[in-house]
Amino acid sequence: MEVRTRRLSPDESLDFLERGFNQLGINCPRDVLERAVETFDGIIGWLTYFGYAYSMRGSVDFNEIMKDAVQLALNELRNLISSLRSVRYAVILRVLAREPMPWRLIKRRLEDYEAGK
DSSP states (O other), X not given: OOOOOOOOOHHHHHHHHHHHHHHHTOOXXXXXXXXXXXXXXXXXXXXXXXXXXXXXXXXXXXXXXXXXXXXXXXXXXXXXXXXXXXXXXXXXXXXXXXXOOOHHHHXXXXXHHHHTO
């Protein structure tokens, strides 16, 4: 199943977080909200994660929330790669992590990798 989302604009992101915290009766400082908006770049899932983590902790240690978010993403990536049972996926993801590129270049990098085995 494919779920399509879009990035929220900075204003939409701020509104999204403010509404969520208002529903919970939490007063999150404006500077913390702005930092979350800038850091999570309109990605709804990460904004939601931030709101959840902040609300569960009762106060913010932004660096801790970021560290946990990075660890969560890394674990998900590891699970994905291990479930696919192919080294090719890891190579492709490594190539794309360096820079976005069209499929023909990705394919060439993968062929280079496999030729060097």
